[in-house]
Amino acid sequence: MEFQGQVCIVLMFTVLAAVPAAASLVTFVFGDSLTDVGNNNFFQLSLAKANYPFYGIDFSGGKATGRFTNGRTIGDIISAKLGIPSPPAYLSISPTDDAILKGVNYASGGAGILNDTGLYFIERLTFDDQINCFNKTKVAIKDKIGAEAANKLCNEAMYFIGLGSNDYVNNFLQPFLADGEQYTHDEFVELLVSTLGDQLTRLYQLGARKMVFNGLAPLGCIPSQRAKSKQRICLKQVNQWVQEFNSKAQELVTDLNGQLPSAQIAFADTYQHVLDLIENPTAYGFNVSNTSCCNVDTKLGGLCLPNSKVCTNRADYVFWDAFHPTDAANEVLGDRFFNSLFANKAPAPAPAPAPQPSH
Numbered sequence: 001m002e003f004q005g006q007v008c009i010v011l012m013f014t015v016l017a018a019v020p021a022a023a024s025l026v027t028f029v030f031g032d033s034l035t036d037v038g039n040n041n042f043f044q045l046s047l048a049k050a051n052y053p054f055y056g057i058d059f060s061g062g063k064a065t066g067r068f069t070n071g072r073t074i075g076d077i078i079s080a081k082l083g084i085p086s087p088p089a090y091l092s093i094s095p096t097d098d099a100i101l102k103g104v105n106y107a108s109g110g111a112g113i114l115n116d117t118g119l120y121f122i123e124r125l126t127f128d129d130q131i132n133c134f135n136k137t138k139v140a141i142k143d144k145i146g147a148e149a150a151n152k153l154c155n156e157a158m159y160f161i162g163l164g165s166n167d168y169v170n171n172f173l174q175p176f177l178a179d180g181e182q183y184t185h186d187e188f189v190e191l192l193v194s195t196l197g198d199q200l201t202r203l204y205q206l207g208a209r210k211m212v213f214n215g216l217a218p219l220g221c222i223p224s225q226r227a228k229s230k231q232r233i234c235l236k237q238v239n240q241w242v243q244e245f246n247s248k249a250q251e252l253v254t255d256l257n258g259q260l261p262s263a264q265i266a267f268a269d270t271y272q273h274v275l276d277l278i279e280n281p282t283a284y285g286f287n288v289s290n291t292s293c294c295n296v297d298t299k300l301g302g303l304c305l306p307n308s309k310v311c312t313n314r315a316d317y318v319f320w321d322a323f324h325p326t327d328a329a330n331e332v333l334g335d336r337f338f339n340s341l342f343a344n345k346a347p348a349p350a351p352a353p354a355p356q357p358s359h
Contacts, residue, residue: 026157033109035075038066038089040109043123048110071327077334095140106130112166154207162214193248211265215246217274224322227298293317
């Protein structure tokens with residue numbers, strides 16, 4: 001797969017070579033809890049929420065915003081490096097707000113590629129839901145600036161898409177859910193990728209051209225999966241499955257670029273970056289990568305509840321809770337992602353909000 005990886009990097013440079021100046025750069029974000037900036041706050045019944053302490057403790061202002069980390073998401077960091085504000089949560093703004101002309105974040109904690117993923121969270125925006133929301137945004141943009149200008153805006157915008165983690169962690173790998181019993185992994189990954197292909201094609205039909213699909217990290221090494229091992233080691237089988245998905249997703253991206261005129265879809269393979277951070281934490285200034293800063297109960301969801309104990313040296317930890325990186329880890333990953341794929345193709349960076357010091 002090395003050749004395909006090189007092709008995807010070339011495609012990424014092609015995508016970013018056409019990035020307009022920061023003042024006119026528009027970004028639309030689709031994803032799960034790794035990039036949610038507050039959409040799930042607006043779901044009264046959702047069990048996938050992070051709008052309480054100690055989430056946001058190191059974010060500007062020190063309060064929880066709905067981000068599933070102690071500070072910034074990788075998306076926040078990338079936006080700052082692109083010289084633009086982080087797009088607002090779709091559910092936080094009026095459909096007629098002028099802010100939609102600069103981009104919107106549709107990401108939702110618990111979301112997956114499959115509509116039944118995260119069902120037990122009760123409320124969340126699946127990827128199909130997020131695409132439906134984008135369709136509504138496009139209609140609102142047309143009402144504001146006319147059809148021709150709206151199509152141009154959507155064609156020139158950048159689309160960051162990161163889903164699939166929940167399809168494993170909160171679906172296929174859960175013993176009490178049907179998909180893990182119903183499908184072999186080969187069947188499951190084919191279902192995932194074929195569904196993803198239909199979804200990316202629909203985004204294309206709605207005007208998306210420059211899309212970046214973010215591959216999955218080594219999920220077998222996150223604290224929620226390590227907890228299943230008596231030795232608290234990475235689960236090799238899970239990581240092998242993730243790599244199979246990434247390989248198939250790369251092939252899908254190559255196929256779609258060949259089938260869809262003017263499509264510039266890139267696959268961002270961050271698997272090795274994250275694995276290196278986990279396996280060699282001290283090389284990046286971290287001390288702990290095999291457990292989370294927040295002392296979570298993985299049997300009760302693995303989130304950092306208000307009665308949890310939180311480490312005092314948060315910058316020493318790669319993971320914040322059972323699933324999500326810390327602000328410090330997101331900064332490292334955001335920098336590596338940006339430097340390897342965006343270098344020399346982006347507008348001048350704007351400074352990110354500085355995280356508050358650890359207490």
